[in-house]
Amino acid sequence: MVAAHPDDPDFGVAGTVARLSRDGHVVHYLMLTSGDAGSEDPTIPPDELVRVREAEQEAAARILGLSGVTFLRYADGELQPTLELRKAIVRVMRTIQADVILCQDPRSLVDEDNTYLNHPDHRAAGQAALDAAFPAAGNPSAFRDLLAEGLKAHKVKEVWLYFTAGQHVNHWVDITETIDQKIEALAAHASQIGEWAASGELRREMLKWAEDTATRHTLDFKYAEGFQRIVLASEQERTPEAAAIEAQAEE
Ligand SMILES: [Zn+2]
Numbered sequence: 736m737v738a739a740h741p742d743d744p745d746f747g748v749a750g751t752v753a754r755l756s757r758d759g760h761v762v763h764y765l766m767l768t769s770g771d772a773g774s775e776d777p778t779i780p781p782d783e784l785v786r787v788r789e790a791e792q793e794a795a796a797r798i799l800g801l802s803g804v805t806f807l808r809y810a811d812g813e814l815q816p817t818l819e820l821r822k823a824i825v826r827v828m829r830t831i832q833a834d835v836i837l838c839q840d841p842r843s844l845v846d847e848d849n850t851y852l853n854h855p856d857h858r859a860a861g862q863a864a865l866d867a868a869f870p871a872a873g874n875p876s877a878f879r880d881l882l883a884e885g886l887k888a889h890k891v892k893e894v895w896l897y898f899t900a901g902q903h904v905n906h907w908v909d910i911t912e913t914i915d916q917k918i919e920a921l922a923a924h925a926s927q928i929g930e931w932a933a934s935g936e937l938r939r940e941m942l943k944w945a946e947d948t949a950t951r952h953t954l955d956f957k958y959a960e961g962f963q964r965i966v967l968a969s970e971q972e973r974t975p976e977a978a979a980i981e982a983q984a985e986e
Pocket of ligand 1: 739740743854
């Protein structure tokens with residue numbers, strides 16, 4: 736999972752990653768910034784925000800049962816989808832041999848209610864993650880100096896876009912059993928949403944969001960997270976699950 740800021744993934748994918756972890760998959764978070772612009776108080780030093788927000792993200796990851804979190808510490812608010820960032824992401828993808836990448840949808844500019852402009856870091860993070868996933872992570876001729884670091888090319892099999900517009904969503908994960916973990920993980924980001932969590936409002940909104948996702952698509956479970964799931968693997972490597980997704984999309 737690649738994200739711009741601490742707490743982004745816990746809004747977008749926490750129920751899903753908790754479930755994947757529970758099912759025995761190894762899930763790792765890669766944070767591109769550490770959220771050093773995430774305060775209305777400019778007298779708090781960036782270093783202090785980094786310390787607090789990384790600790791909060793680590794705590795959330797423990798609640799979700801993840802294998803760990805890597806922080807690249809790019810400047811919050813200044814993220815650009817550069818070749819340098821792409822390479823840094825490829826390095827992590829190859830190191831952990833990531834098969835499935837979850838990342839923010841770089842196409843999202845405005846939400847469907849026209850009440851929210853997507854953060855430019857989210858778009859940059861999504862673009863850089865997609866460009867790292869394909870073709871660079873799996874191409875031995877891309878970033879050849881990584882080979883000298885012992886990082887062989889590794890082909891990513893699937894990409895799941897989150898914070899994606901409804902018309903693109905083609906895959907839903909049942910998070911009914913993990914939504915409490917999601918809410919608890921979000922509450923770990925006390926510097927950002929402490930009051931919201933304490934008032935109970937966070938819980939109500941997260942339950943409503945996940946329930947709306949499930950009812951809008953008449954799913955047969957109560958709470959869902961939705962993704963645009965893209966299968967990159969070749970025909971021979973394709974899992975039965977991925978083939979089913981494709982068949983569903985063709986209908
Ligand atoms: Zn964010």
